[in-house]
Amino acid sequence: MYFDDLPVGYSFETGARTLDLAGITGFAGTWDPQPFHVDAEAAAASPYGGIIASGFHTLLTAFTLTLEADIWNEASMGSPGMDEIRWRQPVRPGDNLRVRAEVVDANASASRPDRGRTTIRYDVLNQEDALVMQFTATHILRRNPEKHAP
Amino acid sequence: MYFDDLPVGYSFETGARTLDLAGITGFAGTWDPQPFHVDAEAAAASPYGGIIASGFHTLLTAFTLTLEADIWNEASMGSPGMDEIRWRQPVRPGDNLRVRAEVVDANASASRPDRGRTTIRYDVLNQEDALVMQFTATHILRRNPEKHAP
Numbered sequence: 001m002y003f004d005d006l007p008v009g010y011s012f013e014t015g016a017r018t019l020d021l022a023g024i025t026g027f028a029g030t031w032d033p034q035p036f037h038v039d040a041e042a043a044a045a046s047p048y049g050g051i052i053a054s055g056f057h058t059l060l061t062a063f064t065l066t067l068e069a070d071i072w073n074e075a076s077m078g079s080p081g082m083d084e085i086r087w088r089q090p091v092r093p094g095d096n097l098r099v100r101a102e103v104v105d106a107n108a109s110a111s112r113p114d115r116g117r118t119t120i121r122y123d124v125l126n127q128e129d130a131l132v133m134q135f136t137a138t139h140i141l142r143r144n145p146e147k148h149a150p
Numbered sequence: 151m152y153f154d155d156l157p158v159g160y161s162f163e164t165g166a167r168t169l170d171l172a173g174i175t176g177f178a179g180t181w182d183p184q185p186f187h188v189d190a191e192a193a194a195a196s197p198y199g200g201i202i203a204s205g206f207h208t209l210l211t212a213f214t215l216t217l218e219a220d221i222w223n224e225a226s227m228g229s230p231g232m233d234e235i236r237w238r239q240p241v242r243p244g245d246n247l248r249v250r251a252e253v254v255d256a257n258a259s260a261s262r263p264d265r266g267r268t269t270i271r272y273d274v275l276n277q278e279d280a281l282v283m284q285f286t287a288t289h290i291l292r293r294n295p296e297k298h299a300p
Contacts, residue, residue: 063206078186086231
């Protein structure tokens with residue numbers, strides 16, 4: 001799909017993925033080794049009461065689920081940024097995550113007729129439909145080259 | 151350091167880390183396999199003219215450099231979120247990244263006397279001092295338990 005196929009209000013849902021304990025501690029061991037992500041004993045004594053996933057692990061799981069849903073990635077020319085990343089609720093071993101997303105802004109480029117900017121709000125849900133994370137990302141997306149030459 | 155040791159205006163700089171080609175394509179292969187992160191030929195034909203690091207790789211490198219700088223992590227009780235993530239300039243193989251950070255907001259909790267919220271602006275710089283990425287993160291930090299009992 002191209003920029004023009006994703007108007008404001010377009011929504012989609014991704015497949016789901018379960019985060020297991022080994023995946024959670026493995027990711028955090030490399031990228032976010034805070035005790036409540038990697039150390040069962042320290043996590044039990046923390047306000048979380050047990051190991052929770054790094055928020056970055058949740059974010060990247062949501063992002064890869066989105067790529068796999070094959071919505072905007074063929075048209076992607078990169079991203080200038082993200083906003084309002086919120087971790088709403090801990091993600092624990094065994095939680096099954098999926099993403100529900102909606103286009104909230106779409107602007108064709110005035111200076112570059114081959115592309116546009118699409119902003120999408122992403123909600124990450126667990127197996128109980130509880131919202132565990134939200135974020136908004138802006139994507140630079142190609143327009144259909146048959147209709148909008150560079 | 152505790153919440154009270156990091157007032158508004160407190161700044162610090164981290165150590166540095168070089169992202170090499172194998173690290174960039176390895177990270178992206180798992181978490182962000184867009185062609186311009188993993189495929190040399192496709193990347194050469196893209197607007198970037200060659201492989202660039204996933205923005206998430208830059209973000210996580212900055213985050214781990216920050217943990218290693220040992221500023222707030224001993225006091226960390228987690229994070230409610232991040233804002234204004236901006237990728238300003240591509241990161242390419244061989245780039246050497248470091249982080250310059252400044253506390254921009256600090257609020258002791260009214261309801262929970264053992265903690266506060268500290269917001270930090272992070273600038274990620276390369277070996278030429280060019281700003282490649284910025285983000286703001288809020289951290290829940292413990293207060294000194296000898297002075298502020300739970």
